Amino acid sequence: MTAMAYDKQAASEIIARFDARGEMLVQILHAFIERFAWISEDAIRQLADELNLSRAEVHGVVSYYHDFRTTPPGKRIVKICQAEACQAMGSRELSAHAEKSLGIAMNASDADNTLEPVYCLGNCACSPAVMIDGKTFGRVSPQRFDDIVASSGDAN
């Protein structure tokens, strides 16, 4: 996912698409992530303003949910399932391999990659499971991990 510079006009258009309804905040934040890749302070200020909410309210929602990151991610977002079904098939070893292979720790980013834990991708009969830029992969051995990373996204 490539982060696009924050654009107030584009943000307003997204908010308008949801009729500036405050109860749509979680959905609007998803649309912001899709467009800008992360939620900036500017975004929080504008959301509060246009949805007639306090900045604390918007911040409360942003910080509550795992999906709404507040720092720019790497070009490629790699999530490795850490839940029980994947643990039973070696997700701990796979995570250690991923950290080594990508050269970043879990919950960290560099320019190319963001590596995050995820608690269940619902692909538990094909464990261990990985998601790269929104695409789910199953039966992921360390070797297959390197292959799918190499063929995904714009980072090289």
Added chain:
Amino acid sequence: MARTRVYVPRETAAISVGADDIAIAIARHAKRSGDNIELIRNGSWGATWLEPLVEVTVDDKRIAYGNIEADDVPELFTAGFLAGGEHAKRIGPTIDIPYLINQDRWTFWRCGLIDPLSIDDFRAHHGFKALEKALDNGAQTVIDAVKDSGLRGRGGAGFPTGIKWQTVADVQSDQKYIACNADEGDSGTFSDRILMEGDPLGLIESMAIAGFAVGADRGYIYLRSEYPLTHRVLSRAIEVARDNNWLGDDIQGSGFNFDIELHLGAGSYVCGEETAMLESLEGKPGIVRYKPPLPAFEGLFGQPTVVNNVVTLASIANIVNIGSEKYASYGVDRSKGTLAFQLAGNIKRGGLVEKEFGITLREVIEDWGGGTASGRPVKAVQVGGPLGAYLPEEQLDTPLTYEAFIEIGAMLGHGGIVVFDDTADMAQQARFAMEFCAIESCGKCTPCRIGSTRGAEVIDKIVAGENRDENLELLVELCNTMEDASLCAMGGMTPYPVRSVLQHFTEDLPAARSTGT
């Protein structure tokens, strides 16, 4: 010559192991070779271990080829698979696959069978018949049928669905809602996903029936964000239903209005708890509410709301079609009908098994699952997600019913069955239960918010052999406090897996000090 139908699932698990590439390869190859095919992207039958499962219709019979890779495609054409030709990966007729024919396929019967986004295919397989019947028979008849069927909530709590519906129906209000909980967060569960990807119109039909029964004209589906493909399929299905007037105003001239809004969750496990989900649907942090008031009285935006899980709702159309008596003839005790068990983790033949309540855990794991994927002995089985107990080998003969599981301090939950072989370190699994609770706690109540962190620390001390006995006692006390004093199942049931490890897997804890040392 008629076009040959080729089925390649558009379903997360199948795609996660290459189904999209196979669909592309088949389409390209057919074009080159001049074969006239109709490529259908069906849902999954749920025999996930065979995915990607490709089928071809030959003489009105579907012939299955399992575990196909994109590289196999040229060979399949050479082998004449379009006419059902022999190939090393040919399984035979889909309806003869023992994994499938030995199930009680009532709720999931259309999954894999139909094109999920074709209203014609859906209609040809009893689609919207139950809604038509409900509109004819009247709301109270539907509620009575749901009550008589004995259907209980399939999300995990097991509350009688008919009673919930009656409560909402009896409340006077200008606005009521149906809220479908599709925040399937338990590890080892994917039945909601298979249903929504394989038969989304079936869910829509059942939600409309629920709306008609209780007097709600608006439904919400709260779908977890970890399911992006499901989101695309459901969004499209809702459009298809609207385009054909099965959603919207004056549905099929009946005077009944009902529409559905699809919302995405945002990675919070607690939002699977019904009141946290309602908060999230209102655009707020997913923090659980105090109960009472129950959502049936004050739910979404303070209005009476039916909150039901995907599979609970999807069971409704079938109950209306076959009759409550027939449905209730399946199952035992107060566990009526069928449950979609999901075989996951270290299992040879993972997938979805819809079966009447009452068969044993061992039967599902051995007869369907075929034992562990690693071929090593089963050490522990976690049933019901991260808040479910770890069962040892000795408990595998427990029948899969709500009652039998409560009796052994476990729960069926959403039907997830996660198998571990003998390499699992159960102390590590107990620690993970606490750690997961600490990560996902909404923070509203202290036992869950603080207790989970303290719990992980105490387990670390026990594993390190630090004041073992005192710390074990402390852990038991902490578990009791969390269970008794937490607001919802997150903190209240995290002790289940922890206690089960203390009870059944003491060999993974440091040995007790011998007296006198």
